[in-house]
Amino acid sequence: MTTSLSAADVGDYAAVLCDLDGCLIAEARALPGAEAFAQAAGDRLSIVSNNSADTGATLSRKLGAIGLELAEERIFLAGELAVRTVAAERPGARVLVFAEPPLRHLATDLGLRQADDLAEVVVLGRDTRFTLASLERALRLLDRGAELVLTNPDLFHPNADGRPVPETGSLFAAFRACLPDLPARVFGKPEPFLIEAALRRTGVAEADAVFVGDNADTDGAAAARAGLDFIHLVANGHPTPASDHPDPPASPTEPTPIEVTSC
Secondary structure (H helix, E strand, O other), rough: OOOOOOOOOOOOOEEEEEEOOOOOEEEEEOOHHHHHHHHHHHHHEEEEEEEOOOOOHHHHHHHHHHHOOOHHHHHHEHHHHHHHHHHHHHHOOOOEEEEOOOHHHHHHHOOOOOOOOOEEEEOEEEEEEOOOHHHHHHHHHHHHEEEEEOOOOOOEEEEEOEEEEEOOOHHHHHHHHHHOOOOOOOOOOOOOOHHHHHHHHHOHHHHHEEEEEHHHEEEEEEHHHHHHEEEEEOOOOOOOEEEEOOOOOOOOOOOOOOOOOOO
């Protein structure tokens, strides 16, 4: 995999919002060309990712180690947004967080109480230690009325060879297989919330920003819902011109449907 993005592709946009996996990195390695693009974009560049394993602080350190220097203030992640929103709306709530350690630690630091059997909110992110026992525990809580917060609906992200690595949406598919009508509050793309957060922090208007992504169904739809032009990185790593995305699917307030055939 490679990225053929250049500063010329993003023109004079005041803000360049870019997806991460498949655009700039693959499995913790910078894609060829990514460092040069990041340097050329400079302070205009922000990362807007469905990542649910890191916080802005931890991801900033990881990216710096592979030559991509981005301050945590310019990194917007679905998992972090979900946890921060739950903490702001429901201070001190009892939660069950399925995610990697950085997100679980953030939840605790923000005053949320980890309560496996009494949780009012189940936060589902990418959790490499998720098991059938984890699924059973979550389903029991949801059946009793706990709210499900889904960091993102991605089924997978690409590794360095372009092969799929299971993501949060794969876990959610297991939830839906057992509870087909299960609602979820979704924070990541294709919802526009991450893009809106990035625009608020940068102070840039929608018309002056562009979104760069490799997935038209999530990145493109999020850009359309937020009112941004979209540059689509196709499979060979080359960008298509910035353009408006076709009408986004479904309503941004509805859970993204995931089709499953059996439990």
